[in-house]
Amino acid sequence: MLAAKEAQTVKISRFPSKKYGDKPFVVTAKASSKLPFSIFVNGPASIDKKGKITIKGAGMVRVFAVQMGNEQFMPAKPEIVTVEIAKASLLVRAVDKT
Numbered sequence: 001m002l003a004a005k006e007a008q009t010v011k012i013s014r015f016p017s018k019k020y021g022d023k024p025f026v027v028t029a030k031a032s033s034k035l036p037f038s039i040f041v042n043g044p045a046s047i048d049k050k051g052k053i054t055i056k057g058a059g060m061v062r063v064f065a066v067q068m069g070n071e072q073f074m075p076a077k078p079e080i081v082t083v084e085i086a087k088a089s090l091l092v093r094a095v096d097k098t
Helices: none
Strands: 009-013 030-031 038-042 045-047 054-055 059-066 077-084
Touching: 009 059, 009 077, 038 045, 054 059
Parallel strands: none
Antiparallel strands: 009 030, 038 059, 045 054, 059 077
8 A cells, every 4th residue: 555645835935026137136945845846937037056046137037946746745836926027227317518
C-alpha cells in the first residue's frame, strides 16, 4: 500500500509597487515543505538565479513560484503575484541659450 503524499504550498513575498527605471530588486518565496522551488517571471522583466528581478520596461509582470513535489509531497499549486510596472517619469527642462 502506498502512503498518501502530503500537500504543500508556495508563497511569494510581496513587494512595493515599481516603475520603469527602478533598481533591480530581490523577490523571495518559501515552500511549506522546505523543498527547493523555482521562481520565474513573465512580462517586461528578467530574473537571475538569486531571485533578483530587473525591470526591462513598463507593463504587467507576473512572478511565478513553483515546487514540483517529490516522493513525500504533492506538487504545490503555483503562486502567482502580478505587479503593474509604471512608466518612468519624464522630466523635460527648457534651457534658454539666447
